[in-house]
Amino acid sequence: MGRTEINIVLLGLGVVGGGVARALQEKAEAYAEQAGLPLVLRRVLVRDPSKPRPISLDDGLMTADPDEALDADADIIVELMGGETPALDYIERSLKSGRHVVTANKEVVSKHWLRLHSAARDAGVEMHYEASVGGGIPIISPLKRDLAANEIIGIRAIINGTTNYILTRMAAEGVDFGDALRQAQELGYAEADPANDIEGQDSVYKLSILASLAFRTFISPDDIYREGITQLHARDFKYAAELGYIIKLLAVAKREQGGVRARVHPALLAKDELLARVDGVLNAVQVEGDLVGKVLFQGPGAGSEATASAVMADVLEAAKAIRSGEPTTPQDRSSGLAAEPISKLVSRYYVRIEVMDRPGVLAVIARSLGDHGVSIASVIQKETDEEGQTAELVIMTHGAREDSMQSSIKQIGGLPEVSEIGSVIRVED
Amino acid sequence: MGRTEINIVLLGLGVVGGGVARALQEKAEAYAEQAGLPLVLRRVLVRDPSKPRPISLDDGLMTADPDEALDADADIIVELMGGETPALDYIERSLKSGRHVVTANKEVVSKHWLRLHSAARDAGVEMHYEASVGGGIPIISPLKRDLAANEIIGIRAIINGTTNYILTRMAAEGVDFGDALRQAQELGYAEADPANDIEGQDSVYKLSILASLAFRTFISPDDIYREGITQLHARDFKYAAELGYIIKLLAVAKREQGGVRARVHPALLAKDELLARVDGVLNAVQVEGDLVGKVLFQGPGAGSEATASAVMADVLEAAKAIRSGEPTTPQDRSSGLAAEPISKLVSRYYVRIEVMDRPGVLAVIARSLGDHGVSIASVIQKETDEEGQTAELVIMTHGAREDSMQSSIKQIGGLPEVSEIGSVIRVED
Known part of the structure; x- marks a missing residue:
């Protein structure tokens, strides 16, 4: 030539x-x-x-x-x-x-x-x-080539530096979301209009690409469940830490129930997990393959x-x-795997509820959860507001189905004994 | 075809x-x-x-x-x-x-x-x-392709699972090297003849490959400084922890002083470093490139x-x-970088010395270090053996040249006030 x-x-x-x-x-x-x-x-x-x-x-x-x-x-x-x-x-x-x-x-x-x-x-x-x-961070090429001999079981990733910086500040300093966001903006880690990052959309786009490659099927951004970090409170980080967890915005895609379930949401991660230690603007992607087990790719996610x-x-x-003059590689045939909805996810949950500080409240809440097939692993009563006569309950559940959990939470939110559902955060095991 | x-x-x-x-x-x-x-x-x-x-x-x-x-x-x-x-x-x-x-x-x-x-x-x-x-863990292919746009500055790696398992046990449980090795052998993590692993030779072979690829020049195993983990004592882990460090067998290759310096030896790593958190039989390779900064690849190193x-x-x-029918890729021209000896390494050092428990001893040791251009950052006197009238000193130095340090250690070892040089371990910053 x-x-x-x-x-x-x-x-x-x-x-x-x-x-x-x-x-x-x-x-x-x-x-x-x-x-x-x-x-x-x-x-x-x-x-x-x-x-x-x-x-x-x-x-x-x-x-x-x-x-x-x-x-x-x-x-x-x-x-x-x-x-x-x-x-x-x-x-x-x-x-x-x-x-x-x-x-x-x-x-x-x-x-x-x-x-x-x-x-x-x-x-x-x-x-x-x-x-x-x-x-x-090399991740597309490893998925295409270096891990090609594997059937991919799952991906768990922290792929948005802005939110990870905010969550790291909230965990380390006990500051509220708004303060952490302002710090991130001052340092240039968050844009003036941060919606795309903090609402999880940026992570959804990236997870769509990772999942489509890993599972050899198109997982559209529209098929990915999305929940941002704007609803997180400083005390969720405190309580999570007491229970041995860190809160991260996770992007997760797994081969489950005959398809691929992909989701982006805040999650409690046990603090000794590798991903729990990915702090600040760093990004990390953990890939689990049937041969290789779990490999982690970590580094600067932007710049x-x-x-x-x-x-x-x-x-x-x-x-x-x-x-x-190398011919282009033929595309792999699609695996035909379809996107699974979040509703059938089985997860443990962290739930923070503000309740009237009086006897019998826990029984009512426990009954609603039980009626929906959700069993409680632990309950801790946190700060009590004597003036408002309210108390805060932090409940950790055993594995439960997402749709059952959401129905129960809806019912609990309507109980006269409950002033507010503070947070419902999935636990990533 | x-x-x-x-x-x-x-x-x-x-x-x-x-x-x-x-x-x-x-x-x-x-x-x-x-x-x-x-x-x-x-x-x-x-x-x-x-x-x-x-x-x-x-x-x-x-x-x-x-x-x-x-x-x-x-x-x-x-x-x-x-x-x-x-x-x-x-x-x-x-x-x-x-x-x-x-x-x-x-x-x-x-x-x-x-x-x-x-x-x-x-x-x-x-x-x-x-x-x-x-x-x-994908690492050869990322070095060849995904990081090809970078000039590689350095590699730091934990690439021997046997020794990392042993060091993790020593750090976590305060056991001696021999006990930890036996545990590793019982679990099948160490061979009956573990010399190749515990003496660092296995890591040297692997570092030779990583360094030769990364720096586009042949760094022979013979050009790599090697020190195993058999000389480490349980209390080095205890003292290191008190100072905020973890001891790992590191494989390091860096572009330095016009060449490439490659070495395998135990090192003190600040405990918040990513590599310090790589435990058990896991392996991890951190690559620093001039564009990408630091990326980490982590996963199971064997099996x-x-x-x-x-x-x-x-x-x-x-x-x-x-x-x-793709033609094979032409090999890159060699960078011509040569292997640099350990003697000119500049490092901080952790030194544990057993000395006579009497006045003036520290002055003699400090003088020898000073005469060799090594300045002391901190000294802590550890356990005293009243019967044997000996005490243990743990010295952290500022950055010093390897050859100066070794000369000084040799001199100190011969002092009548010194019963034994316990350990000399480089600090990896």
């Missing part, structure tokens, strides 16, 4: 895009050696080419015209704009025109999984998205350079394949 | 070989789908084909004749015999005859790195050895099925390459 270089077009020059452009500049020689050919940046699509930037690019490289970028002579399109529109369009157009695509866009990849994979297959190119989950590490690993893979 | 299957020959049917043979049987359909062609076991080389085994293989598959196995119609040779002889010969012969090789043999791969890589390159095939380090997971991942990779 007469090819003398690998041409790259970059869509987006923000935090991650800037990191990638810098890596391409600073490590040009090392990358050329690894790929077998120089990697040449042909065009960079930005909103405003005149905006001052920390990185200096060759004149005329930047353009605000999508057509100019997408129609450039490129082998690999690197999409780092984020968001669904117009990124989806650009990725699809690139694949259809026979370009390999590298993207960090968890929203687009998870929502349009089948469509984009099919576009790539039809065009005989590959879509790479290592950076879409866990920043620089300009860490994410650029994953993007550039994908670019180098794509470049090697282009150079060697 | 008219190829209808991928033919495999297995050398060795022990713990790992048995796991691989079982996986090939039980997952035949899944593997055929992934590889694009059925994987067919053609021959299994064993010492005694008549020996009863937990796995039942087709008649005539087993042979004790190496030629019969090595000359069989095979695309991939899987070497799981262990040991240097005759495994080296079999691997080399297989590569030279154009077969892809998958091996878990850390000793052969590390000692004969250049020779085997060159044989593979000349024959246009690949040698895969994911299972040689960390059992089922039949976990190791089979890594072996089979390699087999599937090789099978895909064979099926697609």
Whole structure:
């Protein structure tokens, strides 16, 4: 082949895009050696080419015209704009025109999984998205290759640094959610509009990608149960700690009851579990395979350079394949596993209830739980508010079905003896 | 291509070989789908084909004749015999005859790195050895691919389960080395002859492989400083804990002073470090890259099925390459980095010394350290043996050079005021 270089077009020059452009500049020689050919940046699509930037690019490289970028002579399109529109369009157009695509866009990849994979297959190119989950932590490639000999049993992950930072502060300092969020915003760990993170949506997109790969079936973000961290109270962390647990926002997907159940919600984790020790903005993904047992991948889940590490690993893979004329790998046949609803989940639960401080209250609550087939493992009466004549009960249940638990909680919430259901948090065993 | 299957020959049917043979049987359909062609076991080389085994293989598959196995119609040779002889010969012969090789043999791969890589390159095939380090934990492939965009700064690893189990028991229960070793042997975590593990040689082989890959230069096992765990005493764990440290057998390789310094020795690790929390037979490898920062890979470092997971991942990779006719990847040019000796290491040290319990002793010791440029960060006087009129000093130093430290320790050991140098352990910051 007469090819003398690998041409790259970059869509987006923000935090991650800037990191990638810098890596391409600073490590040009090392990358050329690894790929077998120089990697040449042909065009960079930005909103405003005149905006001052920390990185200096060759004149005329930047353009605000999508057509100019997408129609450039490129082998690999690197999409780092984020968001669904117009990124989806650009990725699809690139694949259809026979370009390999590298993207960090968890929203687009998870929502349009089948469509984009099919576009790539039809065009005989590959879509790479290592950076879409866990920043620089290798996890997509290990699932595709290194753990390929396993049937995956389950995935448990902490894949949102913003919420993990907030939960770590709440656990360590006893501060409330609002205070911890403000700290995170001041440090740049949370965005001005943090909804996507704190409501769990970001984790849902990432879990959708991990689960779809691991179980070889499309688990749509819509199929994933989602609960954010905004309802957690400082004392839940205190009580959890007393019981030997840490509260984390977990993303869990397991082969269960003939399908795959995927869910994102706060959970109590025994404090000696590996994941319980993943603090601050760190991310970690634990994968359980039938052969390998449990392996854990941990590292920085975000950041300009860490994410650029994953993007550039994908670019180098794509470049090697282009150079060697390697045929693209055929996609595995779908396992046909379907998404299971949360309603049939069997879990233990931590329940905090504010009740009237008078005799017989516990009996009423215990009866409701019992009627729904939920048995109590322990009850502790916490602080009593003498003035309000209320007390706080912390109940740990044995394994119970989610739908039974929710019905019982609804009934308990309506009891005259109960002032408030404080928290209902699943326990992850 | 008219190829209808991928033919495999297995050398060795022990713990790992048995796991691989079982996986090939039980997952035949899944593997055929992934590889694009059925994987067919053609021959299994064993010492005694008549020996009863937990796995039942087709008649005539087993042979004790190496030629019969090595000359069989095979695309991939899987070497799981262990040991240097005759495994080296079999691997080399297989590569030279154009077969892809998958091996878990850390000793052969590390000692004969250049020779085997060159044989593979000349024959246009690949040698895969994911299972040689960390059992089922993906680490070779992440270093080759997922972290390829980084310049690796350092590796710190716990890669011997036997010693980690022993050290975990010593730390948790205050038992002596001998007792912990016996426990490990009873549980099957240590061999009857444990020398290779407890003297650190097993970790040296594995670190040689990790460092050679990470720094793209051959770091021979002979270039790696080695110190085992047999000299550690129960009270070192107690004193270390009081100072906020855990003792682990670490394998460390870092880009330092223009080269690569690699070493295996017990080290004090601050107890909140991720690696300090890796307990029992678990293995973990932490890699620091200039882009990604620190990522950690953790999981079971041994065992039949976990190791089979890594072996089979390699087999599937090789099978895909064979099926697609993919050209082998050109080897990266060597970085030319040379191995640095331990003598110029700069480290903090923990020193336990038994001294005469009389005034002025500390002054003499401090003078020797000072004369050698070693400054003391803290001194604690521990138990005093009134009968023997001796006391125990635990000294933590500031950063000092290894050769200066060793000279000073030698001098201190010869002082009339000193009865014994108890321990000298490096502190890993």
